[in-house]
Amino acid sequence: MSTVALKNVTKIWPDGTYAVDNLDLEVNDGEFMVLLGPSGCGKSTVLRMIAGLEDPTEGDLLLNGEPVLDLPPRERSIAMVFQDFALYPHMTVGENIGFPLKLSGVEPSPRQERVDAIAGALGIGEVLGRRPSQLSGGQRQRVAMGRAIVRRPGLFLMDEPLSNLDSGLRAELRAEISSMTRELGVTTMYVTHDQAEALTMADRVAIMRKGVLQDVGTPTEVYRRPATLYVAAFLGSPRMNLLEASVYVHLDQYIVLNFGDQNLYMPWNDPRSRAVMRYHGERIVVGIRAEALTPVAPDTQGHVLQGRIRYLEHHGHESLAFLDVGATAIVVDEMSNPVHTQPPVEGALKRIGGALQRLTRPGPVEIDPRPTGRVSVLNDPGRHHRKPAELSVRLAPYPAVGPGHPLAISVRMEALHFFDERGDRIDVGWR
Ligand SMILES: Nc1ncnc2c1ncn2[C@@H]1O[C@H](COP(=O)(O)OP(=O)(O)O)[C@@H](O)[C@H]1O
Ligand SMILES: [Mg+2]
Known part of the structure; x- marks a missing residue:
């Protein structure tokens, strides 16, 4: 023992x-x-x-x-x-x-x-x-x-x-x-x-x-x-969808997560909105696992992304659809050789002051400044690269749809993961 x-x-x-x-x-x-x-x-x-x-x-x-x-x-x-x-x-x-x-x-x-x-x-x-x-x-x-x-x-x-x-x-x-x-x-x-x-x-x-x-x-x-983008990317099959998003805060209403062509709206009463709002005007990474996504009728309201099937993978018990939703994916390059991390690089992050000014409506909410000065995963080709997102979604085995077919996807907002540009989890507290 x-x-x-x-x-x-x-x-x-x-x-x-x-x-x-x-x-x-x-x-x-x-x-x-x-x-x-x-x-x-x-x-x-x-x-x-x-x-x-x-x-x-x-x-x-x-x-x-x-x-x-x-x-x-x-x-x-x-x-x-x-x-x-x-x-x-x-x-x-x-x-x-x-x-x-x-x-x-x-x-x-x-x-x-x-x-x-x-x-x-x-x-x-x-x-x-x-x-x-x-x-x-x-x-x-x-x-x-x-x-x-x-x-x-x-x-x-x-x-x-x-x-x-x-x-x-x-x-x-x-x-x-x-x-x-x-x-x-x-x-x-x-x-x-x-x-x-x-x-x-x-x-x-x-x-x-x-x-x-x-x-x-x-x-x-x-x-x-x-705890980190890297762990999120490493665990689970299919891999977690990691999408680049710009954050726009509408105080007391919602937070816009902009994926390029489309938005998701995080309700103001979501417990994580206090943490995510600090990234107003900046880019973060939003992680969405396939199990947080459900195909729905095209005209469904709510937290829905519209996509088009790029290709399908059949796994017997299920099929995976990979959708073009007009978003950009962050791909974590994890197979590179170990190199001791370089000293922090200054200037990768925007200052919180600028972000504050871009708030659409002034309000009494206090926004904590965030630590700055470390390498940005959104801007560091050694640790990741970007590509057009192929959002993986689970479908029934051998579905009656194929490449090119439009698909509306409902997103379970409470299952989203948020990571900052350093790859650290944005969260309301440690577990
Ligand atoms: N005896 C050694 N001398 C020099 N470098 C080594 C030696 N053993 C391992 N390394 C290096 O140390 C790092 C970690 O290796 P290792 O612990 O074997 O990794 P893993 O088991 O996760 O594949 C690698 O960069 C490897 O090349
Ligand atoms: Mg080994």
């Missing part, structure tokens, strides 16, 4: 790359924590530092509340499974699983008992006498997990253990890993770049980008209230 605490952990490689940048993260006893992010964002480096295979450049690491940076790997009671695990080819499955016990001097009979129990739990009890070459990829992966967990570690670290397997097997093993680690009550840190895997397996997900922790929470929390 273990808790993990990373305190302001930074890892800088000799070439100056910040693999991990000031990471603060706590994992509770028995928790299944998933580290999620694209290739190169520092996930493996985090696990390797916890395992003791790398030293942090700065910061502290505690296991069960005790600092462990001075402890060698074998004294940390940690087991680790990698993507490219190697089994001993000349040993049987049973010998492979039992090997760590043999090394630590466990007698043959209790050793066999433990091996049988673990192999049974992993569904490989029938193949204990075979050699690795006589196994399928999924069976080999189960053996690797069995070997890692047989010594009953306090902490189980798994680094993309399923990424070499085909998708059916991956889904099956996902479920097995979840149930096995929970049954054993072992604290687990699991690394993946697959958002669906993260959302299905995790108690909590920690999302990283270029060495920086973006958000951490239960799958529901990070999906429903992504």
Whole structure:
């Protein structure tokens, strides 16, 4: 049993790359924590530092509340499974699983008992006498997990253990890993770049980008209230629609969200209007998931966008329509290599004074100035690009409409997400 605490952990490689940048993260006893992010964002480096295979450049690491940076790997009671695990080819499955016990001097009979129990739990009890070459990829992966967990570690670290397997097997093993680690009550840190895997397996997900922790929470929390534009873009399928919008405040009436050709009107009594009104005369990013959009009759009143179908994707149980609504989409370029963020650039933001003057009607409402001086995601080609929006909308399977067909879409306003030009969530408070 273990808790993990990373305190302001930074890892800088000799070439100056910040693999991990000031990471603060706590994992509770028995928790299944998933580290999620694209290739190169520092996930493996985090696990390797916890395992003791790398030293942090700065910061502290505690296991069960005790600092462990001075402890060698074998004294940390940690087991680790990698993507490219190697089994001993000349040993049987049973010998492979039992090997760590043999090394630590466990007698043959209790050793066999433990091996049988673990192999049974992993569904490989029938193949204990075979050699690795006589196994399928999924069976080999189960053996690797069995070997890692047989010594009953306090902490189980798994680094993309399923990424070499085909998708059916991956889904099956996902479920097995979840149930096995929970049954054993072992604290687990699991690394993946697959958002669906993260959302299905995790108690909590920690999302990283270029060495920086973006958000951490239960799958529901990070999906429903992504802390940054990046997290919003990363989680969910189809991806969240991210539209550029100009904000115009009509005091005491509504806030106009202008998407180019069309507007949505946020009612004044919407709890988020106080936060969004501060962007009067400026551009923000509005996030709309497909589940917030419903096709309606063309003449429907209310929060409706008019679009035209560009193309359709059929997924069997549903079809996705991608609509031209005359808006501009913000595309987050997340696959770029990690680069330490540059110092803040001044001047990307307009001053609040100018915005105030453009208020259509003076009123008693106080508008807080916002922090200025950081890089704008709306004006930074290294982090995103713009393109004509293709709004994804769910339709019934094989609908009786096709490309070029007009479609009216009702928008569930309370499900909109708002992000400022830095990519931070615009909100009325932290969850
Ligand atoms: N031993 C190393 N020496 C130098 N740079 C490294 C080393 N290991 C990883 N990196 C770099 O550190 C960054 C994070 O790598 P890694 O933790 O492996 O990412 P992930 O597991 O998320 O794909 C990458 O830029 C990678 O190239
Ligand atoms: Mg990795």
